[in-house]
Amino acid sequence: MALRRKLLVCMLTVSLLLCVYVLCFNLERPFSWSIPPLLSDSEEPPDRPSLADRGTQPAPTTHQNRAALNPALKTRTATTAAAKLQAQAENDAPDLSKSSSKSDGADKTRNSTRGPTVRPMKPARATEPPFVGDTYMSDYINPQTGCTDAIRRRVNQTEFGGRFLEHIPILQWAEHVTPEQYQRLSRYPGTHGWAVIEYKTLQETLSVLNSTASWQMLDDWKRRSNKSECSRCAVVGNGGILKDSKKGKEIDSHHYIFRTNGAVTKGFEEDVGSRTTHYTFSSNTMMNSMRSYARAGYRGPPVSEETRYVFLPDHDRDYLLMKAAATQTMSPKGPERAKHPTEYFGKDVSAAKLKMYHPDFIRYLRNRFLRPRALQKVYNMYRPSTGAVMLLAALHTCDQVSAYGFMTPDYKNYSDHYFDNIYRPVGFFANHDLRLEMNLWQQLHHAGLIQLYMRQ
The missing domain is CATH 1.20.5 (Single alpha-helices involved in coiled-coils or other helix-helix interfaces)
Incomplete structure (x- = not known):
């Protein structure tokens, strides 16, 4: 025994x-899994966060009035990892409410050359979980066109009218950096806020984004419009549905062409076109694309006179690379420090060609358009895919949007990417709710807000 x-x-x-x-x-x-066929993130390389990526950089701390930041959090029991991380972020955020800089609710009128007018935020719902943050700054920007068939004029007549915020800031720039805004946004990690970046670094980085081009996505519309009343944008994913599509000329005929990550065009012009006016990426997805798609001919972001580079900031390295590119200096740290930014963005790169998504916009997309069912459990690692952010940014910017290379219900008929030399099944990743994204593209198409390219 x-x-x-x-x-x-x-x-x-x-x-x-x-x-x-x-x-x-x-x-x-x-993190990866295989799920029943419904959606793929074919326009994006694997950019799943490592364990190191999930941590947040500690914000400068102060012991003055800490309880005033969020008294409810002080007595609330953090029963989940998400709640604990949120409590830490809120407790570590500096109390800068006595600063003389302009407040979050300032109603300061600016003329068209200075930038948009900032209006007060609407208060959050009392029952809203602290990690959601469904409260946003408003930037009142006059429409660049008088298009009578613009998305912004039609959206209220669709099921998306209640979700769509016409005045959400899509891009962040120098005037958004205030102590009050930092205190508010340092609560949110990753791409949803400023918890990953120190205030000083944020100031120094966004100070270079101080012109009209910094807060206007279509900054050259007056020159490009050619007397057109409506801005027409093509948003091009990297899905295999584009192979043998012969859509290249149609794509290039738009005023603006948005691409993302492994946007290989050389040798594929007949199917995907050759122009790129807006390239969306994070430093992580760009580097992953250069490794993953080198054999297909991807060497880095597209470079041309008309190309603008729109950063999706996931980490402090995105802010550091953006400043390095604007000043044509070396990045002080991170994987990008080994290369001069002109090797990525060309010798003519300048602050006028650089833009950066606002954390409010990314959080708004998550909360209003692509909110997963299990948000509380995954909120720190989850975000809309890079291609999804790009398409929804165009929806909020352009008068008319056509989407190519995004997932459709018959995706199994096509390889993962249009540049694959053999058939590769679509990949699924845990840091995006891919099923939700495909359903959204279908809904937007049927609502008449986008024109989605489908073979069927």
């Missing part, structure tokens, strides 16, 4: 050690 008991204890010990080993091994691997 004693021998049997010892054997049982040994077996339990070995099983426990094996479980610990498997758990540690899984934590080191990227």
Whole structure:
């Protein structure tokens, strides 16, 4: 009996050690899964966050009036990892409410050359979980066109009218950086806020985005319009549905062409076109694309006189690379420090060609358009895919939007990317709710807000 008991204890010990080993091994691997066919993020390379990416850089702390930041959090029991991280972010945010800089609710009127007018934010719902943050700054920007068939004129007649905020700031620029805004946005990690970046770095970085081009996505519309009343934008994903589509000329005929990540055009012009006016990326997805799609001919972002580079900031490295590109200096740290930014963006890169998405806009897209069911459990790692942000930014910017290379219900008929030389099944990743994204494209298409390219 004693021998049997010892054997049982040994077996339990070995099983426990094996479980610990498997758990540690899984934590080191990227998050991925296979799910039933409905959606793919074919326009984006694997950019799943590592464990190191999930941490937040500690904000400058102060012990003055800490309880005033969020008294409810002080007594609230953090029952989930998300709630604990949120509480830490709010407690660590500096109390800068006594600063003389303009407040979040300032109603300061600016003329058209200075920038949009900032209006007060609407208060959040009392029952809103702290990690959601469904409250946003408003930038009142006069429409650039008088298009009578613009999306902004039609959206209220569709099911999306209640979700759509016409005055949400899409881009962040120098005048958005105030102590009050930092205190508000440092609550949110990753691309949804400023918790990953120190205030000084934020100031120094966004100070270079100080011109009209910094807050206007279509900054050259007056020159490009050619007397057209409506701005027409093509948003091009990298999906295999574009292979042999012969849509290249149609895509290039638009005023603006948005592309993302592994946007290979050389050799594929007949199907995907050759022009790129707006290239959306994060530093992470750009580097992953250069590694993953080198064989297909992707060497880096497209470079041309008309190309603008729109950063989707996931980490402080995005802010540092953006400043380095604007000043044509080396990035002080991170994987990009080994290369001069002109090697990525060309010798003519300048602040006028650089833009950066506003955290409010990304959080708004998550909360209003692409909010997963299990948001509280995954909010720190989840965000809309880079291609989804790009398409929805065009929806909020352009008068008319055509989408190519995005997932459709018959996606199994096509390879993952249009540049694949052999058939590759579509990949699915855990940091985007891909099923939700495909459903949204279908809904927007049927509502008449976008024209989605489909073979069927």
